[in-house]
Amino acid sequence: MSLSPNLPPDKQREMLRRMLTIRRFEERASTDYxxxxxxxxxHCYIGEExxxxxxxxxxxxxxxxxxxxxxxxxxxxxGADLNRMMAELYGRQTGxxxxxxxxxxxxxxxxxxxxxxxIVAGGIAIVTGAGLAxxxxxxxxxxxxxxxxxxxxxxxxxxCLNIAATWKLPMLYICENNLYAAQTSAASTxxxxxxxxxxxxxxIPGVVVDGNDVFAVRQAANAAVDRAxxxxxxxxxxxxxxxxxxxxxxxxxxxLREAGEIEAWKRKDPIAxxxxxxxxQGELDDAGLQTMEREIxxxxxxxxxxAEASPFPLPEQATDDVFAA
Ligand SMILES: Cc1ncc(C[n+]2csc(CCOP(=O)(O)OP(=O)(O)O)c2C)c(N)n1
Ligand SMILES: [Mg+2]
Numbered sequence: 001m002s003l004s005p006n007l008p009p010d011k012q013r014e015m016l017r018r019m020l021t022i023r024r025f026e027e028r029a030s031t032d033y034x035x036x037x038x039x040x041x042x043h044c045y046i047g048e049e050x051x052x053x054x055x056x057x058x059x060x061x062x063x064x065x066x067x068x069x070x071x072x073x074x075x076x077x078x079g080a081d082l083n084r085m086m087a088e089l090y091g092r093q094t095g096x097x098x099x100x101x102x103x104x105x106x107x108x109x110x111x112x113x114x115x116x117x118x119i120v121a122g123g124i125a126i127v128t129g130a131g132l133a134x135x136x137x138x139x140x141x142x143x144x145x146x147x148x149x150x151x152x153x154x155x156x157x158x159x160c161l162n163i164a165a166t167w168k169l170p171m172l173y174i175c176e177n178n179l180y181a182a183q184t185s186a187a188s189t190x191x192x193x194x195x196x197x198x199x200x201x202x203x204i205p206g207v208v209v210d211g212n213d214v215f216a217v218r219q220a221a222n223a224a225v226d227r228a229x230x231x232x233x234x235x236x237x238x239x240x241x242x243x244x245x246x247x248x249x250x251x252x253x254x255x256l257r258e259a260g261e262i263e264a265w266k267r268k269d270p271i272a273x274x275x276x277x278x279x280x281q282g283e284l285d286d287a288g289l290q291t292m293e294r295e296i297x298x299x300x301x302x303x304x305x306x307a308e309a310s311p312f313p314l315p316e317q318a319t320d321d322v323f324a325a
Contacts, residue, residue, distance in 0.1 A: 009283040013292070015057055015214055016278060019049040019271050021296050022073045025082065026245075028300055029072065029089055029103075033249045038089045040102035045073035047212075047244035050270035051176050052077035054217025055144060055237075058225050064112040064134070065144040066127035068176075069104050070243075071116030074146055078113045080106070086303035092310035098321060099313045120181075121147060121154035124173070128160040131169035131234070142228040144172040150181025152195045161236065165202040168233035172224045175238040176211065182247045183256045196238035204234050211239025212270040215277070241270075 026044040033042045045052070048070075056065070056077035067074040075085055080096075088095030088106055096106045107115030114130060117123040127145045134141035151157060152175050164171045175195045179186050192198065199206025205227070209220045217239055224235035242265035246255040255262075278284035 009278075009281075011057075012274075012278060012281075012283060013288070015053050015218075016271070016274050016284070017292055017296065018053045018056075018077055019214065019274065020292060021082075021299070022046075022049045022052065022076045023271060024296050024300055025072055025076060025085070028086075028304065030245065030249050032089070032304070034251060038103075039091045040089075040104070041069075042089065042103050042249040043070040043247065044243070044245045044249060045070050047265065047270070048176055048178060048241045049073055050214035050217055050274070051174065051211045051239045051241055052146070054214040054239075055146070055172065055174055055221045057214075057218050058221035059112075059142070059144065062112055062139075063142045063144065063225075064114055064127065064130045065146065066114045066123040066130070067106075067116040067146055068123060068148060068151070069116065069118050069120070070148070070176075071104065071106060075106055075108065075113055075116075078108075079111045080108050080113060082299055082303040083306040084108075086300075087307040087310050090307035090310070091312060092307055093313050093317075094306065094310040098317070099310075100318075100321070121151040121156040123147065124151065124156045124160045128164055128169065128171060131164060131171040132167070134170050135167070140170075140229045142170040142172060142225055144174060146174045146176060148181060149175060149177040149179065149186045149195060150184070150189070151175075152198070153181075153189050158198075161199070161202045161204065161234070164234040165204045168231060170228035170231075171234035172221060172228065173234060173236045174221075175236065176241060177238050178241050178243045180243075180247070180257065183254075194238060196236055199236040204236060206236040206238065208238045208240065211241030212268050212273060214270060214274050242268075 026046045029042050032038045052073040084096045091099045093099050104116045104118040124145045127143050131143035134143050194208050196206035196208045207220055209216045220237045246253050
Protein backbone atom coordinates (compact mmCIF):
# COMPACT_ATOMS: atom_id res chain seq x y z
CA MET A 1 0.00 0.00 0.00
CA SER A 2 1.26 3.48 -0.83
CA LEU A 3 2.01 6.01 1.88
CA SER A 4 -0.89 8.08 3.10
CA PRO A 5 -1.05 11.03 0.73
CA ASN A 6 -0.99 14.65 1.72
CA LEU A 7 -4.62 15.09 0.74
CA PRO A 8 -7.56 16.55 2.63
CA PRO A 9 -9.90 13.81 3.93
CA ASP A 10 -12.86 15.03 1.88
CA LYS A 11 -10.79 14.71 -1.29
CA GLN A 12 -9.84 11.16 -0.28
CA ARG A 13 -13.47 10.27 0.36
CA GLU A 14 -14.40 11.80 -3.00
CA MET A 15 -11.97 9.38 -4.65
CA LEU A 16 -13.70 6.48 -2.89
CA ARG A 17 -17.09 7.83 -3.96
CA ARG A 18 -16.03 7.93 -7.62
CA MET A 19 -14.57 4.42 -7.48
CA LEU A 20 -17.74 3.09 -5.87
CA THR A 21 -19.89 4.95 -8.39
CA ILE A 22 -17.98 3.29 -11.24
CA ARG A 23 -18.43 -0.13 -9.68
CA ARG A 24 -22.15 0.25 -9.03
CA PHE A 25 -22.69 1.78 -12.49
CA GLU A 26 -20.92 -1.18 -14.09
CA GLU A 27 -22.86 -3.72 -12.03
CA ARG A 28 -26.09 -2.12 -13.18
CA ALA A 29 -24.90 -1.88 -16.79
CA SER A 30 -24.05 -5.58 -16.72
CA THR A 31 -27.38 -6.61 -15.21
CA ASP A 32 -29.40 -4.46 -17.59
CA TYR A 33 -27.35 -5.54 -20.59
CA UNK A 34 -27.92 -9.22 -19.82
CA UNK A 35 -31.63 -8.45 -19.31
CA UNK A 36 -31.76 -7.07 -22.86
CA UNK A 37 -32.41 -3.46 -21.83
CA UNK A 38 -29.06 -2.12 -23.03
CA UNK A 39 -27.99 -2.37 -26.65
CA UNK A 40 -24.66 -2.73 -28.43
CA UNK A 41 -21.67 -3.90 -26.44
CA UNK A 42 -20.66 -3.25 -22.83
CA HIS A 43 -17.13 -3.74 -21.52
CA CYS A 44 -17.04 -3.44 -17.72
CA TYR A 45 -14.27 -1.65 -15.82
CA ILE A 46 -14.85 -3.47 -12.52
CA GLY A 47 -11.53 -4.12 -10.77
CA GLU A 48 -9.71 -1.28 -12.55
CA GLU A 49 -11.41 1.70 -10.87
CA UNK A 50 -8.27 2.98 -9.13
CA UNK A 51 -6.57 3.74 -12.45
CA UNK A 52 -9.16 6.15 -13.85
CA UNK A 53 -9.84 7.78 -10.49
CA UNK A 54 -6.19 8.05 -9.46
CA UNK A 55 -5.16 9.67 -12.73
CA UNK A 56 -8.18 11.99 -13.05
CA UNK A 57 -7.72 13.16 -9.45
CA UNK A 58 -4.41 14.67 -10.58
CA UNK A 59 -6.02 16.63 -13.45
CA UNK A 60 -7.85 19.91 -13.82
CA UNK A 61 -11.26 20.13 -15.42
CA UNK A 62 -9.80 21.66 -18.59
CA UNK A 63 -7.26 18.85 -19.09
CA UNK A 64 -8.30 16.41 -21.78
CA UNK A 65 -8.48 12.64 -21.65
CA UNK A 66 -9.33 9.93 -24.12
CA UNK A 67 -10.71 6.54 -23.33
CA UNK A 68 -11.00 3.10 -24.86
CA UNK A 69 -13.76 0.57 -25.57
CA UNK A 70 -13.85 0.09 -21.75
CA UNK A 71 -14.79 3.68 -21.15
CA UNK A 72 -17.41 4.15 -18.41
CA UNK A 73 -14.83 4.43 -15.63
CA UNK A 74 -12.92 7.21 -17.37
CA UNK A 75 -16.16 9.13 -17.98
CA UNK A 76 -17.23 8.93 -14.34
CA UNK A 77 -13.75 9.72 -13.05
CA UNK A 78 -13.66 12.90 -15.19
CA GLY A 79 -17.11 13.94 -13.98
CA ALA A 80 -19.57 12.84 -16.66
CA ASP A 81 -23.31 12.95 -16.05
CA LEU A 82 -24.73 9.56 -14.99
CA ASN A 83 -28.15 10.29 -16.50
CA ARG A 84 -26.79 11.01 -19.95
CA MET A 85 -24.41 8.04 -19.73
CA MET A 86 -27.15 5.60 -18.77
CA ALA A 87 -29.51 7.05 -21.38
CA GLU A 88 -26.84 6.46 -24.01
CA LEU A 89 -26.48 2.82 -22.97
CA TYR A 90 -30.25 2.51 -23.13
CA GLY A 91 -30.16 3.99 -26.64
CA ARG A 92 -32.32 7.04 -25.81
CA GLN A 93 -32.49 10.54 -27.29
CA THR A 94 -31.29 12.09 -24.02
CA GLY A 95 -28.02 10.17 -24.09
CA UNK A 96 -24.60 11.66 -24.83
CA UNK A 97 -24.87 10.62 -28.50
CA UNK A 98 -28.65 11.01 -28.66
CA UNK A 99 -28.90 7.25 -28.28
CA UNK A 100 -27.09 6.42 -31.49
CA UNK A 101 -23.56 5.76 -30.23
CA UNK A 102 -23.82 3.47 -27.23
CA UNK A 103 -21.20 2.54 -24.68
CA UNK A 104 -18.15 2.92 -26.91
CA UNK A 105 -18.86 6.47 -28.12
CA UNK A 106 -19.57 8.47 -24.99
CA UNK A 107 -17.80 11.84 -25.01
CA UNK A 108 -18.24 15.09 -23.10
CA UNK A 109 -16.02 17.88 -24.39
CA UNK A 110 -17.28 20.18 -21.62
CA UNK A 111 -15.35 18.18 -19.04
CA UNK A 112 -12.41 17.35 -21.31
CA UNK A 113 -13.55 13.80 -22.02
CA UNK A 114 -12.79 13.41 -25.72
CA UNK A 115 -14.45 10.05 -26.05
CA UNK A 116 -14.44 6.32 -25.78
CA UNK A 117 -13.21 4.52 -28.87
CA UNK A 118 -14.03 1.13 -30.36
CA ILE A 119 -10.78 1.02 -32.33
CA VAL A 120 -8.07 -0.49 -30.17
CA ALA A 121 -5.23 2.11 -29.94
CA GLY A 122 -7.26 4.57 -32.05
CA GLY A 123 -7.65 6.98 -29.16
CA ILE A 124 -3.91 7.27 -28.61
CA ALA A 125 -3.44 9.20 -31.85
CA ILE A 126 -6.48 11.43 -31.30
CA VAL A 127 -5.41 12.50 -27.84
CA THR A 128 -1.82 13.05 -28.91
CA GLY A 129 -3.33 15.68 -31.19
CA ALA A 130 -5.02 17.12 -28.11
CA GLY A 131 -1.59 17.21 -26.46
CA LEU A 132 -0.29 19.21 -29.42
CA ALA A 133 -3.30 21.53 -29.12
CA UNK A 134 -2.60 22.03 -25.41
CA UNK A 135 1.03 22.88 -26.18
CA UNK A 136 -0.02 25.39 -28.87
CA UNK A 137 -2.62 26.96 -26.55
CA UNK A 138 0.17 27.59 -24.06
CA UNK A 139 -2.08 27.57 -20.98
CA UNK A 140 -0.42 24.65 -19.22
CA UNK A 141 -3.04 22.05 -20.13
CA UNK A 142 -2.21 18.36 -20.39
CA UNK A 143 -3.71 15.48 -22.33
CA UNK A 144 -4.06 11.90 -21.12
CA UNK A 145 -4.31 8.70 -23.10
CA UNK A 146 -5.80 5.65 -21.40
CA UNK A 147 -5.18 2.40 -23.28
CA UNK A 148 -4.76 -1.31 -22.64
CA UNK A 149 -1.81 -3.68 -22.71
CA UNK A 150 -3.14 -4.99 -26.03
CA UNK A 151 -3.16 -1.49 -27.52
CA UNK A 152 0.48 -1.03 -26.54
CA UNK A 153 1.38 -3.58 -29.23
CA UNK A 154 -0.27 -1.54 -31.97
CA UNK A 155 1.37 0.98 -34.26
CA UNK A 156 -0.29 4.17 -32.95
CA UNK A 157 1.22 3.61 -29.50
CA UNK A 158 4.75 3.61 -30.88
CA UNK A 159 4.25 6.39 -33.40
CA CYS A 160 2.60 8.65 -30.86
CA LEU A 161 5.14 8.11 -28.10
CA ASN A 162 7.87 8.88 -30.58
CA ILE A 163 6.40 12.17 -31.81
CA ALA A 164 5.19 13.23 -28.35
CA ALA A 165 8.67 12.68 -26.94
CA THR A 166 10.32 14.50 -29.84
CA TRP A 167 7.98 17.49 -29.58
CA LYS A 168 7.86 17.36 -25.75
CA LEU A 169 4.07 17.28 -25.79
CA PRO A 170 2.33 17.65 -22.40
CA MET A 171 1.04 14.09 -22.36
CA LEU A 172 0.41 11.23 -19.97
CA TYR A 173 0.26 7.76 -21.53
CA ILE A 174 -1.55 5.50 -19.10
CA CYS A 175 -1.32 1.79 -19.86
CA GLU A 176 -4.00 -0.18 -18.04
CA ASN A 177 -2.26 -3.53 -18.00
CA ASN A 178 -4.99 -5.99 -17.01
CA LEU A 179 -2.87 -8.88 -18.37
CA TYR A 180 -5.22 -9.70 -21.27
CA ALA A 181 -6.39 -8.38 -24.62
CA ALA A 182 -9.76 -10.09 -24.85
CA GLN A 183 -8.76 -13.75 -24.39
CA THR A 184 -5.09 -13.29 -25.26
CA SER A 185 -2.59 -13.03 -22.43
CA ALA A 186 -0.09 -10.18 -22.45
CA ALA A 187 2.70 -12.71 -21.97
CA SER A 188 1.90 -14.27 -25.33
CA THR A 189 1.99 -11.00 -27.26
CA UNK A 190 5.10 -9.22 -26.02
CA UNK A 191 8.43 -10.34 -24.63
CA UNK A 192 8.90 -7.57 -22.05
CA UNK A 193 7.30 -8.11 -18.67
CA UNK A 194 6.74 -4.36 -18.28
CA UNK A 195 5.16 -2.20 -20.97
CA UNK A 196 6.72 0.77 -19.13
CA UNK A 197 10.17 -0.39 -20.25
CA UNK A 198 9.25 0.66 -23.78
CA UNK A 199 9.45 4.31 -22.70
CA UNK A 200 13.25 4.09 -22.75
CA UNK A 201 13.12 3.48 -26.49
CA UNK A 202 11.54 6.91 -26.92
CA UNK A 203 13.63 8.78 -24.37
CA ILE A 204 10.85 9.43 -21.84
CA PRO A 205 10.26 8.24 -18.27
CA GLY A 206 8.35 4.99 -17.84
CA VAL A 207 7.14 3.80 -14.45
CA VAL A 208 5.25 0.78 -13.18
CA VAL A 209 2.67 1.29 -10.43
CA ASP A 210 0.24 -0.88 -8.53
CA GLY A 211 -2.88 -0.03 -10.50
CA ASN A 212 -5.12 -1.18 -7.66
CA ASP A 213 -3.67 1.39 -5.25
CA VAL A 214 -5.38 4.68 -6.06
CA PHE A 215 -2.87 6.77 -4.12
CA ALA A 216 0.08 5.14 -5.89
CA VAL A 217 -1.58 5.88 -9.23
CA ARG A 218 -2.29 9.46 -8.18
CA GLN A 219 1.28 9.99 -7.01
CA ALA A 220 2.71 8.79 -10.33
CA ALA A 221 0.17 10.87 -12.26
CA ASN A 222 0.99 13.98 -10.21
CA ALA A 223 4.67 13.66 -11.04
CA ALA A 224 3.91 13.16 -14.73
CA VAL A 225 1.47 16.10 -14.76
CA ASP A 226 4.09 18.38 -13.14
CA ARG A 227 6.61 17.32 -15.75
CA ALA A 228 4.15 17.84 -18.61
CA UNK A 229 2.92 21.25 -17.39
CA UNK A 230 6.46 22.54 -16.99
CA UNK A 231 7.46 21.64 -20.56
CA UNK A 232 9.29 18.43 -19.70
CA UNK A 233 7.28 16.31 -22.14
CA UNK A 234 5.37 13.05 -21.94
CA UNK A 235 5.53 10.14 -19.49
CA UNK A 236 4.39 6.54 -19.68
CA UNK A 237 2.75 5.05 -16.59
CA UNK A 238 1.92 1.36 -16.56
CA UNK A 239 -0.77 0.45 -14.04
CA UNK A 240 -0.83 -3.26 -13.19
CA UNK A 241 -4.43 -4.22 -12.65
CA UNK A 242 -7.08 -6.78 -13.56
CA UNK A 243 -10.63 -6.89 -14.87
CA UNK A 244 -12.99 -8.99 -12.81
CA UNK A 245 -15.55 -9.67 -15.49
CA UNK A 246 -15.22 -11.27 -18.90
CA UNK A 247 -13.95 -9.10 -21.77
CA UNK A 248 -17.49 -8.07 -22.70
CA UNK A 249 -20.90 -8.66 -21.19
CA UNK A 250 -22.37 -11.46 -23.24
CA UNK A 251 -24.41 -14.45 -22.27
CA UNK A 252 -22.47 -17.70 -22.56
CA UNK A 253 -19.20 -16.02 -23.42
CA UNK A 254 -16.30 -18.24 -22.36
CA UNK A 255 -13.71 -16.77 -20.00
CA LEU A 256 -10.49 -18.67 -20.54
CA ARG A 257 -8.72 -17.23 -17.50
CA GLU A 258 -8.09 -19.47 -14.53
CA ALA A 259 -10.58 -19.14 -11.68
CA GLY A 260 -7.74 -19.06 -9.16
CA GLU A 261 -6.19 -16.07 -10.92
CA ILE A 262 -9.46 -14.14 -10.89
CA GLU A 263 -10.01 -14.90 -7.20
CA ALA A 264 -6.46 -13.84 -6.31
CA TRP A 265 -7.01 -10.45 -7.96
CA LYS A 266 -10.39 -10.03 -6.28
CA ARG A 267 -8.55 -10.24 -2.99
CA LYS A 268 -6.62 -7.17 -4.16
CA ASP A 269 -9.84 -5.20 -4.64
CA PRO A 270 -8.87 -1.54 -5.15
CA ILE A 271 -12.03 -0.30 -3.43
CA ALA A 272 -11.56 -2.49 -0.35
CA UNK A 273 -7.95 -1.29 -0.18
CA UNK A 274 -8.96 2.38 -0.16
CA UNK A 275 -11.76 1.73 2.33
CA UNK A 276 -9.27 0.06 4.65
CA UNK A 277 -6.84 2.92 4.33
CA UNK A 278 -9.50 5.53 5.09
CA UNK A 279 -10.77 3.54 8.07
CA UNK A 280 -7.24 3.14 9.42
CA GLN A 281 -6.82 6.92 9.24
CA GLY A 282 -10.13 7.42 11.03
CA GLU A 283 -11.59 9.17 7.97
CA LEU A 284 -14.35 6.63 7.29
CA ASP A 285 -16.74 4.59 9.42
CA ASP A 286 -19.68 2.26 8.77
CA ALA A 287 -22.22 5.06 8.87
CA GLY A 288 -20.20 7.18 6.43
CA LEU A 289 -19.84 4.29 4.04
CA GLN A 290 -23.54 3.42 4.20
CA THR A 291 -24.49 7.01 3.45
CA MET A 292 -22.14 7.07 0.50
CA GLU A 293 -23.54 3.78 -0.83
CA ARG A 294 -27.10 5.03 -0.42
CA GLU A 295 -26.39 8.30 -2.24
CA ILE A 296 -24.71 6.45 -5.10
CA UNK A 297 -27.60 3.98 -5.44
CA UNK A 298 -30.11 6.85 -5.40
CA UNK A 299 -28.22 8.62 -8.18
CA UNK A 300 -27.99 5.39 -10.15
CA UNK A 301 -31.70 4.59 -9.79
CA UNK A 302 -32.45 8.14 -10.92
CA UNK A 303 -30.20 7.63 -13.97
CA UNK A 304 -31.98 4.41 -14.90
CA UNK A 305 -35.40 6.04 -14.41
CA UNK A 306 -34.26 8.99 -16.56
CA ALA A 307 -33.11 6.60 -19.28
CA GLU A 308 -36.26 4.50 -19.19
CA ALA A 309 -38.50 7.57 -19.36
CA SER A 310 -36.63 8.98 -22.37
CA PRO A 311 -37.72 8.33 -25.96
CA PHE A 312 -35.78 6.29 -28.49
CA PRO A 313 -34.39 8.20 -31.48
CA LEU A 314 -36.81 8.35 -34.39
CA PRO A 315 -36.05 6.62 -37.67
CA GLU A 316 -35.96 9.98 -39.46
CA GLN A 317 -33.17 11.10 -37.08
CA ALA A 318 -30.88 8.26 -38.16
CA THR A 319 -28.62 10.49 -40.28
CA ASP A 320 -28.75 13.61 -38.04
CA ASP A 321 -25.38 14.46 -36.46
CA VAL A 322 -23.59 12.01 -38.75
CA PHE A 323 -20.55 13.78 -40.15
CA ALA A 324 -19.17 11.06 -42.41
CA ALA A 325 -20.38 7.74 -43.73
C1 LIG B 1 -8.04 -2.18 -34.29
C2 LIG B 1 -8.85 -3.19 -33.52
N1 LIG B 1 -8.44 -4.48 -33.50
C3 LIG B 1 -9.14 -5.40 -32.81
C4 LIG B 1 -10.28 -5.04 -32.13
C5 LIG B 1 -11.07 -6.08 -31.32
N2 LIG B 1 -10.79 -5.86 -29.88
C6 LIG B 1 -11.65 -5.17 -29.11
S1 LIG B 1 -11.10 -5.01 -27.55
C7 LIG B 1 -9.72 -5.93 -27.88
C8 LIG B 1 -8.70 -6.20 -26.81
C9 LIG B 1 -8.05 -4.96 -26.30
O1 LIG B 1 -7.19 -5.30 -25.25
P1 LIG B 1 -6.51 -4.19 -24.36
O2 LIG B 1 -5.98 -3.11 -25.22
O3 LIG B 1 -5.55 -4.86 -23.46
O4 LIG B 1 -7.75 -3.57 -23.54
P2 LIG B 1 -8.68 -4.30 -22.44
O5 LIG B 1 -9.86 -4.87 -23.19
O6 LIG B 1 -7.89 -5.33 -21.78
O7 LIG B 1 -9.11 -3.19 -21.53
C10 LIG B 1 -9.70 -6.32 -29.20
C11 LIG B 1 -8.62 -7.12 -29.81
C12 LIG B 1 -10.69 -3.69 -32.19
N3 LIG B 1 -11.76 -3.27 -31.55
N4 LIG B 1 -9.93 -2.79 -32.87
MG1 LIG C 1 -5.87 -5.56 -21.52
